[in-house]
Amino acid sequence: DQQVxxxxxxxxxxxxxxxxxxxxxxxxMFDYFLWYKKYPAEGPTFLISISSIKDKNEDGxxxxxxxxxxxxxxxxxxPSQPGDSAVYFCAASVANTGNQFYFGTGTxxxxxx
Amino acid sequence: EAGVAQSPRYKIIEKRQSVAFWxxxxxxxxxxxxYQQILGQGPKLLIQFQNNGVxxxxxxxxxRFSAERLKGVDSTLKxxxxxxxxxxxxxxxxxxxxxxxxxxQYFGPGTRLTVT
Numbered sequence: 001d002q003q004v005x006x007x008x009x010x011x012x013x014x015x016x017x018x019x020x021x022x023x024x025x026x027x028x029m030f031d032y033f034l035w036y037k038k039y040p041a042e043g044p045t046f047l048i049s050i051s052s053i054k055d056k057n058e059d060g061x062x063x064x065x066x067x068x069x070x071x072x073x074x075x076x077x078x079p080s081q082p083g084d085s086a087v088y089f090c091a092a093s094v095a096n097t098g099n100q101f102y103f104g105t106g107t108x109x110x111x112x113x
Numbered sequence: 114e115a116g117v118a119q120s121p122r123y124k125i126i127e128k129r130q131s132v133a134f135w136x137x138x139x140x141x142x143x144x145x146x147x148y149q150q151i152l153g154q155g156p157k158l159l160i161q162f163q164n165n166g167v168x169x170x171x172x173x174x175x176x177r178f179s180a181e182r183l184k185g186v187d188s189t190l191k192x193x194x195x196x197x198x199x200x201x202x203x204x205x206x207x208x209x210x211x212x213x214x215x216x217x218q219y220f221g222p223g224t225r226l227t228v229t
Contacts, residue, residue, distance in 0.1 A: 004155070006155075041222060042220075042222055043117065043204055043206070043219075043220025043221050043222050043223055044156070044204075044220050045219075045220065046217055046218065089155050089156070091155070100158050100161070100169055101158070101218075102155075103155025103156045103157070104155050105153060105154050105155050106155055
């Protein structure tokens, strides 16, 4: 049962343009969300997070938007750079399950120079 | 600061054989996680340790998987006997704080296991 879904396995964007990565979830109890970035042969690294009490969180070129009614979050990267090419995972957590995060299947982003 | 270390990086075994993975977390990190990432899927938590105690092992297939974290530092994950469906990347992660907002989980490079 995949509670967190990333329906786009891959995305290609021109350098300098906006990259939008999407994530949907089914569990309305999720109240904390994260994005991780993963390069080949490396472990995931934390990118940005958002709590359910917010609908937007920004960190430099990265902004995460949360739409609780639609159970949808998105990661915007502006402007996109070739170094952003990686696999991006979204993850979600429920308060009373300790520190367990449920991960999506990932979206492979390619930024074309 | 050294990152999370894992070994081996790659392992190929035949089904029904045994295998063990090792993880050394970042110094001082109390919480350690083992994840299984099957090709095309996101990481799935297998077990979480707080120091040398188990916090969550609800998704660990206990009939064949075992894990320990002696002295609250290094950890080993063992599979015995392995099945074809165990082919995956096994990721170890650690975090400093034990509570749910320790989103800063630092991941190791993973061990890619192939079961033939």
